[in-house]
Amino acid sequence: MNKKKWYDxxxxxxxxxxxLGFFNILFAWLGLICFIxxxxxxxxxxxxxxxxRYCGRGQLFxxxxxxxxxSRKKDMPRWMVSPYFRYGFLIFFFTMFGVMLWNTYLVxxxxxxxxxxxxxxxxxxxxxxxYHGTALSQGVAQFAFGFYSVMLTSTLLGIxxxxxxxxxxxxxxxxxxxMTQMICKIKSS
Amino acid sequence: MKKAFVNQKLCVGCGCCLKVCKLGxxxxxxxxxxxxxxxKCVGCGMCSTECPASIISIxxx
Numbered sequence: 001m002n003k004k005k006w007y008d009x010x011x012x013x014x015x016x017x018x019x020l021g022f023f024n025i026l027f028a029w030l031g032l033i034c035f036i037x038x039x040x041x042x043x044x045x046x047x048x049x050x051x052x053r054y055c056g057r058g059q060l061f062x063x064x065x066x067x068x069x070x071s072r073k074k075d076m077p078r079w080m081v082s083p084y085f086r087y088g089f090l091i092f093f094f095t096m097f098g099v100m101l102w103n104t105y106l107v108x109x110x111x112x113x114x115x116x117x118x119x120x121x122x123x124x125x126x127x128x129x130x131y132h133g134t135a136l137s138q139g140v141a142q143f144a145f146g147f148y149s150v151m152l153t154s155t156l157l158g159i160x161x162x163x164x165x166x167x168x169x170x171x172x173x174x175x176x177x178x179m180t181q182m183i184c185k186i187k188s189s
Numbered sequence: 190m191k192k193a194f195v196n197q198k199l200c201v202g203c204g205c206c207l208k209v210c211k212l213g214x215x216x217x218x219x220x221x222x223x224x225x226x227x228x229k230c231v232g233c234g235m236c237s238t239e240c241p242a243s244i245i246s247i248x249x250x
Contacts, residue, residue: 046219048217081243082199083199168205171205174203177201181221
């Protein structure tokens, strides 16, 4: 057996992150680490060390699917594995991300703060109980609500595909994974 | 003799296979896709089972 390294425990970080969002939404900002780190690694080192080693979310899905036996461990449908789906999902994901940034901008510009977490880009869950005010602009809080929505939605999708297919099915269509691979391919060509 | 083969067109380079390979026969150079070292691979099939995209096949060579 290989000895476990410190980075094999990053699933704890991912779990704590999701839990913190239920207590104070402003912690959602920490999720930016999961966006910036993989991009920085692929841009600077030109590899996918983040996916391969440090991704706490992937480890979490592994844990739930393997150790807890929550995964059916069936093959994913072929269309989900195709580059069309992966790149399509990437475009969709970042379009919705752009919409979220726009809504954040509107609040910075004076619009009313919406204390909701939107699941699957559709279902608006009241989340005011995790907001205790901010000394900064309300836009800061709006970004937190929006970003936490992104993180919770992608975790939910990941859990659904973890159960239906193999534990780390999310990795196949993870927008960050697709993007870092794109960067690596461009860099090495 | 059996060996693992990666469908490189479909590989995302997530590294799930790399983690389960007991022989260290898999690498993802430059973050593009997984590459199997044929000299080290014994065709055990661990990577093939693990691959979330199910794009690693074990073939007789």
